[in-house]
Amino acid sequence: MKASMKLGVVLCLSIATHAALGQQAAGSDAKRTLIRAGHVLDVKTGKLLDAQTIVVEGKTIQSIAPTAGVAAQAGDTVIDLGSLTVMPGLIDVHTHLTMSTNFDPFYEVTMTDAKEAITGVANARTTLMAGVTSVRNVGADAYTDVDLRDSIEAGLVPGPHMAVSGPALGITGGHCDDNLLPPQYHRVGDGVADGIAEVQHMVRKNIKYGVDVIKICATGGVLSKGDDPQASQYTLEEMQAIVADAHRLGRKVAAHAHGAQGILWATEAGVDSIEHGSYINDAAIAEMKKRGTYLVPTLYLEDWMIEKGNLPAFYHQKMLDTIAVAKGNIKHAMQAGVKIAMGTDAAVYPHGLNAHELDVYVNQLGMAPLAALQTATINAADLMGWTAKTGTLEPGKWADIIAVEKNPMEDVRTLEDVKFVMKAGVVYKGANAK
């Protein structure tokens, strides 16, 4: 029987799911779930192991062993995934779950905090169903991402594990400010902070209200009015102050940076990742390699924009200019050995298409399939500081498990159609439990 026939498409947050959540909360006598997998892909080595059983207890993986040696016990739930290939859930380190793919200026200026939060609830579910079991959400208004994270963790709504930044820090009039309205409206982006004292205050304020990571805008951006992606925005001194405070308080820093000077300054200031990196040059590449700074390319959005984008004139030309150079520069950085973690900028294009980013790495930029899979698993977990929790299927880690029809090492696009999703031991998609 074909696996696709065995798997009913059960998009479930069913009563059974809620029961499972309840059992986990009870703790010590957590039930076991046995996942019978046709194949398990080891994303450390690229090796495919046949006929494996993953034993899940509560939220975590207890063991992985050949199916022949793992008998079901009374009370176990058995999920037979047939001939599907199982691997760790994907991790996207650059999302905006509380934002939509809509760049109509009127839509943007009439956004409310409540609408943004509700948008986040819908997009969190879509993202999880696409096989993304963890995200780093870098930029949201009014701490809507903090509440979304906490609501998911509480079991109120379905979604991936989230590390969140709250409002992104940026200069007045910069990419992370709100520049659409004339001066009489006095609109200021939530994360705007200028000068050493203000950026220190904003880092501390974001941490006060519950963020896991600090996001900053080191250069101008594409989807903002009146600024230049190549121009540096924060100074080296401002970014050094941000990084010093964030790291002292136990938070990593993600820097939006397109222009080469801004990438270099942000890297010298000690940020943990450069987002986008469109105009990255050899000096920035050398500094990132020296410091082990991650690059998060966000490239599939360019393909989507060319095909389906509908941007106002004041964004459109900047998008064309960036698209003209970004893939070539990023390919150069990849070949030079800069560490890469998969991020998508989901919201710039519709949520749930996250895995298309890996298709760009492999089939457009020539990255080896195993290296590409590691950007969305091992590397992404490392960047987030979550290596002990996720990124591989190993005992003690979260039971964040997906299954696809083909071996992603041979066809990475199989990840664009994920058949089964388990997050923290709970099945959200494609269960054939018995």
Ligand SMILES: [Zn+2]
């Ligand atoms: Zn972004």
